[in-house]
Amino acid sequence: MNADLALARAVDDLRRGLAIRVTDGDAALHVLAAELAQPETLAALEVEARADLLLTPERAATLHITNQRAAAGARAVFVTRMPWHDLVASIATADPADDLAVPFKGPFPTRAPGRHGRAGEAALALLKRAALLPAAFVVADCAPAPDMLVADAAAALAWRRAPRLRVVSRARLPLAGAEDCQVVAFRPDDGGPEHLALVIGAIGDVPLVRLHSACLTGDVLGSLKCDCGFQLRAAVAAIAAEGGILLYLQQEGRGIGLMNKLRAYALQDQGFDTVDANLRLGFEAEERDFDLASAMLCALGVARIRLLTNNPAKTDAMEAQGIAIAERVPLVLPANPHNAAYLATKRKRQGHQL
Known part of the structure; x- marks a missing residue:
């Protein structure tokens, strides 16, 4: 074996x-x-x-x-x-x-x-x-x-240090606000979850790229506790305006999984912020593997990008894997009463440039 x-x-x-x-x-x-x-x-x-x-x-x-x-x-x-x-x-x-x-x-x-x-x-x-x-x-x-x-x-x-991915499917996928879209599905050779690239419009030599980690509660259910769903829709709109790629990574809850993210929500209800909740569960504050994103971009023939992010850790991770960052493009959205503390924690404790 x-x-x-x-x-x-x-x-x-x-x-x-x-x-x-x-x-x-x-x-x-x-x-x-x-x-x-x-x-x-x-x-x-x-x-x-x-x-x-x-x-x-x-x-x-x-x-x-x-x-x-x-x-x-x-x-x-x-x-x-x-x-x-x-x-x-x-x-x-x-x-x-x-x-x-x-x-x-x-x-x-x-x-x-x-x-x-x-x-x-x-x-x-x-x-x-x-x-x-x-x-x-x-x-x-x-x-x-x-x-x-x-x-x-x-x-x-x-295991996580050298992701090997292969394209298993490509198809046209018109989206609301981004009808000229193709989805490219990737499967890791190690049996991990599949990831998607949404190639929107003509990507050009230096496309606008967003790394978006899956968030079922925000992306699908419309949760107000985070900014994920709002960022997903805003990113699609921004990329549609000029062409680019959205990488949809199956790394729920900063890489701890859906069930553990819901456990973290329960701890947040007890008064712990999102970082301390993850630590109390036994995880690091950040468990995501952004090497996956660089491997997907390489498979798509993309080596230089404009990165749509507020998170300097994503910029550092891409550059460490040989993806040149021509520009960091901010994606700042207004807070609501349910996620204001969460956004403040991202800014103060995780270095997000909000």
Whole structure:
């Protein structure tokens, strides 16, 4: 089985609540997604030893354990579960939904990652790829089950760094306000979600380009909590006026997935801003992979663009992948009472030039 196929199947097993094995040389971890664990699946994992709880440093910081020597600087934090740390308490540790309602019942003793550090980091990367909470029950160096999928840690950590895409379809797609439009559908070779390019009008040598991350709540349902739907429609109109490309990237919620984005919304209802909500969930503030966009542009034969964005991180990402930015074109829209705080957070904490 090639590496991409093994990783894709490992992600699928994690999403179905099955345990996988992540290896790094002679070090190995058996990994079970915390949010999907059941009494019987946890018991099967713990045949040889009691499972640790694997967390990201972002979630560990919320638990106030990153100042401990064993966890400091680690990209994977191993919490040694105490006798009272049963399935319910462990899932509550991983899931911040009730952090305010149910105070933490620490302490949370940690162990140094040691030779399992890279396997733990890879396990968290696979959980993120599966759009699950990045937290897991893990047991180190136990005998593998015959049907357990094995994922290589180095391959998992490199998975997002070299996207390989191929065009699977092109078709005319007249849009409201942009009737001269062609849709180009891309499929990654690694089994990830498909992405779209909307080629509008005559694109010229230096087209106007927008990188738009999918937002079902804003783009489709008309949510007022964000500016995504408004930006999508404004971008289509701006590109239609002069010709260009809109890249529609399936990276919901800044790359954390729809279910986790809705979890973040629930945390925002508790008073946390969009950045702190993501961190409490165990994610980084930004999880999107803009290398996908540069790969799509290269496939379309585009090497120099005018980038329609307020986000300097997109400009930096495109330039780092060899796409020349002739100009950054702002896309600033008025706030409403429901997204004003969200826009302020993007400006103050994420550097958006609004």
